[in-house]
Amino acid sequence: MRGQAIIGKHKAPTSADIVAGIVQAIREVLSRSHASAEKIGAVMIGTTHFTNAFVEARHLSRVGVIRLAAPATLSVRPLADWPPRLLDSVGGAAEIVSGGYNYDGRPIAPLDPGEIRRIAHELRARDIRAVAISSVFAPVNAAQEEAAARIVSEEMPGVLLTLSNEIGRLGLIERENATVMNSALLAMAARVMQSFRQALEELGIRAPFFVSQNDGTLLDPESMSRFPVLTFASGPTNSMRGAAFLSGASDTLVMDIGGTTADVGALVGGFPRESSIAVDIGGVRTNFRMPDILSIGLGGGSYVVSDAGTVRVGPRSVGYRLPMEALVFGGTQLTATDIAVAAGYAEVGDRDRVRHLDRKLVTAAVDEIHRLAEDALDRVKTSTTAVKLVLVGGGSILINRELKGVADMIVPSHADVANAIGAGIAQVSGEVDRIFSYDALGRDQSLQTAHAEATGRAIAAGAVAASVHVVDVEELPLQYLPGGSVRIRVKVVGDLNLGHTAV
């Protein structure tokens, strides 16, 4: 991309060796766009590598978990709810020791340096090299986690360490889970970063590279190698943001129709609306920021079945076998794609193969396809007013008329590489999630403090200070507590500082 313009693209299936795949893809892009490697300003990589590795329990390190919380929290041990397969590769050493804070920052108990030292010795003796440290209310006060980290680093030189305050939001179990996941991936992350670097060197690219994280913003290589867990589930976010970018819309619904499903989400200020539901990854509960996406069984390969006068479309689908099994491609299964061709508005395959279809059936199926799409959009909309819709994906050929509740429908070009475009949007974010006392600080002062901290984090992550703006503020009063305790969550975003390089 040059500024807003796309000057070259290439789409290739995932390769077993991701580095080789990336090298090959970049070569293709460079040769097609006649660009030279030296002129590249930045490379952005969106990868599901870490998610897959975790879910499949491949190449994970065994992690020593130290929770600073005793005497609180003993009723739920670390890794309590993890599936056995992941426990086998990650678990084995977890302790709850003296420490932690209350919601107002008062310590529950002091840290016991001797105890931390003893655990570090034991972990070293057992050849465990990755450590996760969590503490009660670490988002309110991180001092104990940091003190414990210093001791562990002294006793275990080269330790792969993650602190819960660096990773997640309030919710001890979910945050601790994410912290352990991160430590389990650290060894692999160092290797992956190294190979990305090598790959770019091989290609003669000297520009910095970035990896996209789950909220759609970027991590620099240093951050990625420290927080690989932040790349989890960046895929759907990138697709949605890419679609929006291509269409020039920042507040819109996005519908991505593939072979089997249509995924619908909402973009607010250029970012996907987040799910409020706890997200399980590989069976482990986390509180990651995930886009709120509705999937329905409507795609190009959806079965079309006539059953006692009613026509049904999906959710069964021929999926990736569409090019063999659909009627227009010489197959025997009537699919949604065949209907779009028979109705005369899509041009793929051989129309002669669907001429015999009953007109009534075709009309009813077209109605059903549009009804399904309209229903899904209505479920994602947050107001009754008509909205903008960006339509992407190979299955977008199924839609040929105005959809109810949609004021403006855009089908952008280059929609096939929306995911890569999404990764290439150069923005970084900063977030704060902790409890403030409105009685002590006042609401304005509390919000300002949260805003300033989030902005500081965004700038530390590489944002141009002047470009940082708030994309989300949430105030959740703490129930049952007088004293005006309010949980504030602020997220800010800014443009990535790419120095003087021309992008």
Next chain:
Amino acid sequence: MKIGLEHVGDLARGAAILGTGGGGDPYIGSLMLRQAIRDHGPVDLIEVDALGDTDFVVPFAMMGAPTVLVEKLPNGNEMVAALRLMERYRNEEARAILCAEIGGINALLPLVLAARCGLSVVDGDGMGRAFPQLQMVTYHICGVPLSPMVMTDEHSNAVLFECADAADAERFGRNLVVAMGGSANICLYPMRGSDAKRSMVRSTISLALGLGRTIRESRSAGCDPFDALLSYLHTTPYYQHCRVLFEGKTVDLLRETKAGWALGSVTVEGMRTCVGRQLDIQFQNEHLVAREGESVRAIVPDLIAILDAATAEPITTEGLKYGQRVKVLGISAAPIMRSKKALEVFGPQAFGLKEPFTPLELLNPEESR
């Protein structure tokens, strides 16, 4: 019956429905109960009639902010410490643990305590749902004194106090909770077996288990969970009056906080069978009243639960957001909760509502689904 690991998920989901929007997420409670059962074995659940009239029984609960509880989990010993102090003060050993609040996380915690002490839990509770204050229980309504009350924190710091009045105890307790870091373990309303028999909302632990099991089984059988829920509730002694009051999409959400309460309302815009209509639900931690225009469709203490329209997963007031597809379920409260005395304590006027209590089955005479 014995409550084992296989029952924890059902109990938690059922308790979330009975939480009617509040009561705290039972997830942490289910993790605690699983660990307690693994460490100490399954928990014996007994009928209230199995108690001897002179048996000493003690209700247990946690009090405080759900947001604090998801960070500062209990250690379990402080629960035992609360019970032990109560026993010492009364110079008597508890025969069984009672549940005070079946809605939300407090459905599970008495079982954690019972597992750790090797005691039974009595099948029932004092609310048949969730409520925000200590005096809002049938124990109080039936004349069981709230005091003495014990509160403990994670250090097993313990405070025992006696108040003449339940509302005073609520006020004292609220201040102590803050001093204890935002959540505390409490034992209160210590009573005899005979008191439990006349004051409990009976069989509500079985009810929660049944609700959770019904949703799980209907999902795995691919049936409509709402049909299954209504059919199940018809088989229960108190909850036969149940209706899907409304179906639609959440379109408007107002929240504010006053003196530690989460106040607000949500508007559901009708869909399918309810197209062109609108339901407003007002809440104070729990759902209080559902109105369609000027007319009341259900009102506290009857239960109003908002469930995901497809999966029947209960949605808490904190989990509400724009655009959710929901069904609103109305369930009649047990008769013991609809008495004149009960309505004074947790009827509409106790929450500052103007409308009088009218039973759900009179407001919605037809068995509409």
